[in-house]
Amino acid sequence: MVEDEKNSVIGFWQVLLVVMMCVFGWCAYTWLVFDIRTAQALQSSLPAWFFAVPVVIGMLGWLVLGLGTVVIPSSRQYVRFRCALMLWVFSCVVGFGVVVYGLIAEPGMYRIGGIPIAGGLALHALILIMLVFKRPPGTEALFSHIHSTLLFVAAFSISAGVQQGFVYRFPGFVLGLASFLFLVTGIIEILNARPGFTRLSRVWKGRSFGSEPSSV
Numbered sequence: 001m002v003e004d005e006k007n008s009v010i011g012f013w014q015v016l017l018v019v020m021m022c023v024f025g026w027c028a029y030t031w032l033v034f035d036i037r038t039a040q041a042l043q044s045s046l047p048a049w050f051f052a053v054p055v056v057i058g059m060l061g062w063l064v065l066g067l068g069t070v071v072i073p074s075s076r077q078y079v080r081f082r083c084a085l086m087l088w089v090f091s092c093v094v095g096f097g098v099v100v101y102g103l104i105a106e107p108g109m110y111r112i113g114g115i116p117i118a119g120g121l122a123l124h125a126l127i128l129i130m131l132v133f134k135r136p137p138g139t140e141a142l143f144s145h146i147h148s149t150l151l152f153v154a155a156f157s158i159s160a161g162v163q164q165g166f167v168y169r170f171p172g173f174v175l176g177l178a179s180f181l182f183l184v185t186g187i188i189e190i191l192n193a194r195p196g197f198t199r200l201s202r203v204w205k206g207r208s209f210g211s212e213p214s215s216v
Contacts, residue, residue, distance in 0.1 A: 014069040017065050017066045017069060018066045018069065020062065020066070020180060021062045021063060021065065021066025021067070022066075024058075024059060024062045024173070024176060025059060025062070025063075027172070027173070027176065028055050028056070028058070028059040028173070031055050031169040031170060031172060031173065032052040032055050032056065034169050035051040035052055035055070035168045035169055035170055036048045036049060036051060036052055038051070038167055038168060039051045039168075042109055042167065044102075044106065044109070045105055045106060046098070046101065046102075050098065051098065051168055051170060052170075053094055053098075054091045054092075054094045054095035054098065054170040054173065055091075055170045055173055057087055057090050057091040057094060058087070058088060058091035058173040058174070058177070059173075060087050061083075061084040061085075061087035061088045061091065062084070064080050064083045064084045064087065065080055065081070065084040068080030068083075068084075085128055085131065085132075088128055088174075088177060089125050089128045089129060091173065091174070092121045092122070092124050092125035092128070092174055093121075093125055095121045095170055095171060095174065096118055096121040096122050096125070098168075098170075099114050099117050099118040099121065099171075100118055102114060103115070103118065109167060110166065110167070111164060111165050111166070111167075112164050112165075113160075113161040113162065113163070113164030113165050113166035114161065114166060115161070116157040116158070116160045116161040116164070117157070117158055117161030117162075117166050117171050119154075119157045120153075120154045120155070120156075120157030120158035120161065120171070120174070120175075121154075121158070121171060121174055123150060123153060123154040123157065124151070124154040124155075124158075124174050124177070124178060126150070127147060127150050127151055127154060130143075130147060130150075131147075144185075148182075148185065151178055151181060151182065152182075154174075154178055155175055155178040155179065155182075158171050158172075158174060158175045158178070159175065162175075
C-alpha cells in the first residue's frame, strides 16, 4: 500500500513536469518569434536571433526536466534536476547580459523597465545556485524562508520591469519558472509539513527526502 502511494506521488510530479514542459514549449515558441520580430523592427545593435537565446536555453532545461522522466532511470532522476538547474541559471545569466548591454548601448529602447528586469534575472540565478549550497545544521528552515523571500522579490522585480514597458518577452520565462517554484515548494510544504526549498534542494543533490532530520 505504501509503495502504491509512493508511485502515485511520483506519477503526479512526472505528469506535472510534462504538462509544464508543454506549456512553456508553446510560450517559448511565441516569445521567441515575438522577440526576434521586435529586435528586427527596432533595429537592435545585437543580432535579432540573440534575443531568442535565453528562451531557447530555458526551454532546454524544461525538456531535460520533462522528457528526463522517461529517458533517465528512476535511480538517477536527480541528474536531470541538476542539468535543468544549470541550464536555467545559464538562461538567467544570458538574459541578464542582454539586458545590461541594452541599458548601456540602447538605453532609450529599454527604458526604466530594464533595471528591475536585470535585477530580477540576477537574483533568480543566485536563488537557483543557492539550492546547492551547504547549510549549517539546524538552519534549514531559515534558509528556506530566505529562498522564498528572495524568490518573491525576483518575481516582483521582473513583473515591475514588464509593467514599465520592457519591450522583450524573454524575462517571462524566468517569471514563469519563479511561479512554478512557488507552486512546487508550496505543495511540498503542505504535503510534508517541511520547508519546501529545503526538501527541493535535496533533489538537486540527489539525496533522499527520508534522510531529512525530523527537527526541521
